[in-house]
Amino acid sequence: MRLLAFLLFVGFLFFAVFARWFFICDILGSCQEEITAPVNERPRTLELTNNDTIVLRGYEEFAFAPGDYTPILTAGNDFFLDTIATIMLADTTIRLQLTGKYTAEELEMLAGFYESMGMARAAAVRDLLEKRGIVAERFELEQELVAGTTVPEPLRFALLPPVGPSSYAKVVYTFTNMTYSDANFPSNGDVFQPGDAFKSYADSVKTYLQRYPENTIRIVGHTDSDDSEKYNYNLGLRRAKSAREYLEKMGITTQMEVSSKGETEPIVPNNSPLNKQKNRRVNFIIGTEKK
Numbered sequence: 001m002r003l004l005a006f007l008l009f010v011g012f013l014f015f016a017v018f019a020r021w022f023f024i025c026d027i028l029g030s031c032q033e034e035i036t037a038p039v040n041e042r043p044r045t046l047e048l049t050n051n052d053t054i055v056l057r058g059y060e061e062f063a064f065a066p067g068d069y070t071p072i073l074t075a076g077n078d079f080f081l082d083t084i085a086t087i088m089l090a091d092t093t094i095r096l097q098l099t100g101k102y103t104a105e106e107l108e109m110l111a112g113f114y115e116s117m118g119m120a121r122a123a124a125v126r127d128l129l130e131k132r133g134i135v136a137e138r139f140e141l142e143q144e145l146v147a148g149t150t151v152p153e154p155l156r157f158a159l160l161p162p163v164g165p166s167s168y169a170k171v172v173y174t175f176t177n178m179t180y181s182d183a184n185f186p187s188n189g190d191v192f193q194p195g196d197a198f199k200s201y202a203d204s205v206k207t208y209l210q211r212y213p214e215n216t217i218r219i220v221g222h223t224d225s226d227d228s229e230k231y232n233y234n235l236g237l238r239r240a241k242s243a244r245e246y247l248e249k250m251g252i253t254t255q256m257e258v259s260s261k262g263e264t265e266p267i268v269p270n271n272s273p274l275n276k277q278k279n280r281r282v283n284f285i286i287g288t289e290k291k
Contacts (some may be wrong), residue, residue, distance in 0.1 A: 042074070043152060048084060050159040056083060062125070062155050067109045069100075069120035071128070081125070084157065085132035093162035096129070098122040099142040101151045113201040114173070115181060118143030121154060123173055136174050169265040175204070176287065182239075182280035190238035192246045202250060205286065209254045216255040218285040219243050224276035225263045236260030243282050 042063060048056035060076035071077065088094060100121030111120035122141040130136060140160060171179050178201060184194050194202070209215055221236030221243075237260035244256045268275040 045153060046080065046155075046157070048080075048087075048157045048159065051161075055087070055159065056080070061153050064121055064151070064154055066103075066150075067106055067117070069111050069114075069117055069124050071121070071124055081128055081132065085129055085134055087159075088129075088134050088138065095138045095140060095160040095162075096134075097140040097142060097156075097158040097160050098126055099144050099156040099158075100125075101144045101146045101154050101156070103146060103149055103151060105149055107145075110196050110200065113175070113178060113197055113204070115183065115195065115197045116143045116145075118145065119173070125155060136172055137170070139172075140170070141173050167266075168269075169267050171267050171281075171283075175201075175208075176285065178284045179281050180284075181277060182282075184282070185239055185242075188235075190235060190242050192239065192242035194246060201284075202247060202252075205247070205284075206250055206252050208286070209252060213254060215286050215288055216257065217244075217247070217252075218283075218287070219256060219258045220283040220285070221258075221260040221262075222265060222279060222281045222283065223263050224279045225266070225270040226276070229263060233260050233262035236262045239282055243284075 042061045044058050044060050046057075046059040046061045047054050059080045060074055062077055063072045064070070065072065084096065088096065100116075100118035100123075102117035102121070106117040109117055111117045114120035114123060119141055122143065126136065126139045126141065129139070144156075173179060180194075180198050180201075184192060184198055186193065205217075209217075219240040221238070221240035223232040223236050225232070227235075237258065240258040240260060244258050247256065263270075263279070266275075266279040267281075268278050270276050270279060
């Protein structure tokens with residue numbers, strides 16, 4: 001009797017297992033094997049260079065979603081930034097060049113206050129390093145348009161030598177010291193035609209000045225070295241005035257001072273069309289000094 005009872009119990013267990021499988025698979029249609037999504041590991045090709053010397057290598061690349069400039073960080077990315085911050089805090093004379101890359105598909109996409117997705121990506125990482133104690137003036141931001149539809153290596157990090165005597169100006173690209181290219185003006189013209197990036201910036205400036213009315217704005221026009229020095233001075237001044245008029249029409253009533261540096265403060269040599277475009281710019285400086 002005991003053997004018969006045991007055999008009946010075992011038979012019941014087999015029936016229960018089969019019944020459960022039949023219910024889940026045939027009735028609910030949920031008997032597929034569990035599929036684990038493959039993990040897309042990032043390439044470990046990220047480097048920090050210093051001239052021709054590789055200071056750090058083999059780190060995990062940063063990543064950004066298409067059309068976005070907020071980095072998707074991993075523990076490896078944080079460690080890389082921590083290491084750079086340690087290096088820069090140990091030697092306060094060195095600077096860091098950050099180059100953000102972007103694709104042709106991202107050319108027309110809004111990138112916050114910045115005129116390209118590449119520049120916005122570089123600035124986002126600059127902000128992370130600022131939180132680690134590195135001041136904004138120690139960074140040089142660059143952008144690079146790449147071929148293809150993806151950017152597997154979206155950032156380039158390069159240490160720069162200490163700032164010595166130089167005939168070239170430095171551009172900061174922060175909220176209180178922002179620079180825009182001559183893309184906001186017609187060729188050789190002075191009518192301000194702001195793009196979406198500047199409109200976004202101007203809206204934020206208006207809100208900021210409403211909250212902090214003691215601040216003022218300085219608007220400085222810059223040109224390349226084509227034409228005469230007098231012509232370039234006047235062109236830079238007309239562009240600065242045109243930008244001020246735009247801000248006034250927005251309802252910004254704070255004190256705004258305009259000036260021109262003409263061709264006298266290039267940020268790079270005027271030896272190529274690309275470099276000349278970088279030198280043609282308008283600088284917006286927000287501060288509390290009243291002159």
